Amino acid sequence: MRKLRILALSHMFPTVRFRQYGAFICREAQDLERHGIECGFLVGRPWAPWPLHLVPRWRDYGPTNPLAPPAGLSARSVAYFRPPGLVFRRWDGRSLAHASLPIARDWHRQQPFDLVLGVSIFPDTEAAVLVGRALGLPVAGLAVGSDVMVYPDRLPVLRRQLNATLEQVALPIGVSRSVCRRLAETGPCRREPLCVYLGRDARQFAPAQDRDRVRVQLGWRREDIVALYVGGLVESKGMKELAAATEPLLREHARFRLVCLGDGPARDRVQALPRRLERDGAVVLPGRVTPEEVPPYLQAADFLVLPSYSEGMPQAILEAMNCGLPVVATRVGGVPEAVLEGETGLLVDARNAEQLRAAMERMIRDEPFRLAAGQKGLARARRVFDAEHSARLLAEALWLLAKT
DSSP, X not given: XXXXXXXXXXXXXXXXXXXXXXXXXXXXXXXXXXXXXXXXEEEEEEOOOTTGGGSHHHHTTSTTSOBOOOTXXXXXXXXXXXXXXXXXXXGHHHHHHHHHHHXXXXXXXXXXXXXXXXXXXXXXXXXXXXXXXXXXXXXXXXXXXXXXXXXXXXXXXXXXXXXXXXXXXXXXXXXXXXXXXXXXXXXXXXXXXXXXXXXXXXXXXXXXXXXXXXXXHHTOOTTOEEEXXXXXXXXXXXXXXXXXXXXXXXXXXXTEEEEEESOOTTXXXXXXXXXXXXXXXXXXXXXXXXXXXXXXXXXXXXXXXXXXXXXXXXHHHHHHHXXXXXXXXXXXXXXXXXXXXXXXXXXXXXXXXXXXXXXXXXXXXOHHHHHHHHHHHHHHHHHHSOHHHHHHHHHHHHHHHHHO
16 A cells, blocks of 8 residues: 655654653654554754854754654754744744755655645744745645744734745644634635644553552652643743642642643742742652653643643643543633533633632532543543544545645
């Protein structure tokens, strides 16, 4: 059987230091393999020549942090010029395309591709359009969240570039219905955007057979009520509101704990809480962990909390639901498509610390609701967000695109 070969341009991809970064698209690529689709990745890495790659801000892009492709995936690094800061994003796509094209041409000559996929609109799909045109291949573009929900509103020139990009994308794809609606409203799509809920490994993300044993392995007490946050510790993820909502709950509930997986510049907001409260262990900060280390935290926690200002379709929520966890999250992007208010969790307004505190307190106090919401979330994850169904839907669309 002939394989469909896709050249995927992605600035998100696992590295030695950050194996979680871009893990979602790698899982999808592995799922697509079962449908006769093979992905080769060109991974944009901001240019960090000596001595820039010795500076902490740029060290992540230097030779000490190479790509770490998951099993079965091929990836080639592309160094492209990208100064930090939102204002420079307007040139990202062209810069990435300029750096990618020689490598893409050479790879295409050796092992011909059938189409090009951009793994986010900015800069990946912008670059994919230029590379696809040069290679004479159709282009699919994936919108993941901030690329269409945030950046075009913050920098008007990106809205114009979004329109110009979508006019040349044969298959626009969104990770949630809300992202697809924004694509259709914002840009002149050539066809109705395809909604694909990117999958998870249901064998890896599943309820624990022995939750108490998992807690012992993590060093948690059996009687504690643990709220888990998974993601970057950055302001746009609602760290200010999370700290403000958590502090009174830690004062009032001796059994309550907050665990935050991830790292970032807003780490101090939650790290300072135990000192102010004089409660050692009230907040646990394991830092960045590998993808394989995430499931035990979800299996051992009591509920997930995600107070983001903007989202496409957070993988953390779907992974938590697959593990039987109820969710407290903000009513943004595709979150309400996963979290049904009062059924699989609780929704609050973004930037509203008081609503967040009240929702978290209900999870702490109301054990019957918490347990029931977790079970309903698990059933919904298996029914609506099945990874194999999503992979089959995407594979069919990609095969059809390649034949046109």
